[in-house]
Amino acid sequence: MRTLKKISVTTCVLGLLITTLTGCGGGAAETSKETQVAKGQEGKPKVAVVLKTVSSQYWKFVEAGAKKAFQDLGVEGTVVGPASESQIMEQVNMMEDVLNQKPDALVVAPTQPATAIPVFDRYKQAGIPVLLVDSDANWTDKTAFIGTDNTTAGKTGGEALAKMLKKGDKVALIAGALGNPATDERIKGAKEALTSAGMVIAAEQPADSDKDKAMSVMENMLQTNPDIKGVFSANDDMAIGALRAVTAKGLDIKVIGTDGTIEAVESILSGKLAGSVAQSPYNMGYKGVENAVKAIKGEAVEKRIDSGVEMITKENAQKKLEFLKSISK
Template structure:
């Protein structure tokens, strides 16, 4: 009888331990903070740099970081956010594929009491602790003013837009068009190429066929600018190209005298500041609702 009671006691204690371990909700049990990072894509060098900046800062600060790639697919992004919520991470950093599509995921994290910080692209809804990004309106204006200066305030320009619905595309376009509105520059074509190099080439080929008189092109990112540059080279026409992001390929193109300029963001710093801000918040410190990251113009 005594043996039976001992066995029952051991069984009860074992079940209690299992129950305790299963209620951690995926949070780190060794005291280290666990941060989730959902990246829009890893095929774009800009976002690779952002991820690397976040990972380096997480290592420096001794926090665990789980990185998930949304592959530029809003449905995949929803799945990634759900995965991190299920894991019970302490905070989620998200670089949205789309500022509207991410809203429900942000709200789901809000319901789970998991703070959210957005990187580079904002969310159009839900409660966000902080938004860390370049001033994209100022960057678009910087590009527009550079083109105006180089063309003497007159000429025809093409605008290649990023993914519709992203705050980056909206804000860069806004800044550029505000600059153009104060000049005699005319936007003769405006089309989306989804921040993609191949689409940039395809869209620009079509525009070149329909627009015989173009002096300049502004693309919302360097990938589209570099694709469009290939189409321009093939056409034999002389068109000034200005991009945005200052990726390694774009800076090399500027230094080679092919692209005229690119607006330099600091994606590594955006990722780094994201993790730094997350850790500050988790340690009970107050953080700013909006944290701008400095821009500059890269020319030869």
């Protein structure tokens, strides 16, 4: 009898155990699958990308490259940025918020690097690698810088503009937000090239990488110097804004921008903008994430990765436009 009771109790216990595990419709298999998915998500490297802004076309190309890298490399990633490049402290606050989320790596395009360095130091203390894209910083603990040599970009644009003018012509320079090293270096390079070619720098003002501000700045420049013959702008949005002011006055002034955005390339094709120094923002975003993953894995990462520049004029604008539209889909 005791043996039968033992068998009966054991059978009941086994039955309850099987019922608990299987549930309705094979719950045990589903629970196991859910656990595997959760583990897979936890196992993904977490990379945060903080841009100067997410509202301009140039930065949307950087974002597109980063997101493609997230997809290709199995990364749990986020991309954030303030509404405009002038919101320096907003970007710093975003980096602090991201730090609290404990990412495995930070990819950032600092608008004002000197202001961001204290936050970078906090990332270092937390053991989180920091990779800079587009704009470098005088911070020795960065894992890498991926971007354009901005002085070279400025020189390339300045040389192209000088070839469209004659010695002694007056030119204007439109800079980005004060303290933005990328746009500052472009202006420096353009100034060197234009001065060397015999051009006269008649005016230089910042427009915070904003179209409307650039239009207003250009209008003011023309009031003081109505005989300006050429303009170099540190980005394409400002170049488009300056062009609007020039067009409104019916003047023939050569305007060259920087970045190679779709809007700029279309303007070049239509004979309005004289040219643009194209960077590789898509590659910056992709390589930023790609090298962040290498750093997370403990692999060697080059300290400086030059993404290069290309001068876009009417001759090669169509080919560039087709490429840009292909990565915008």
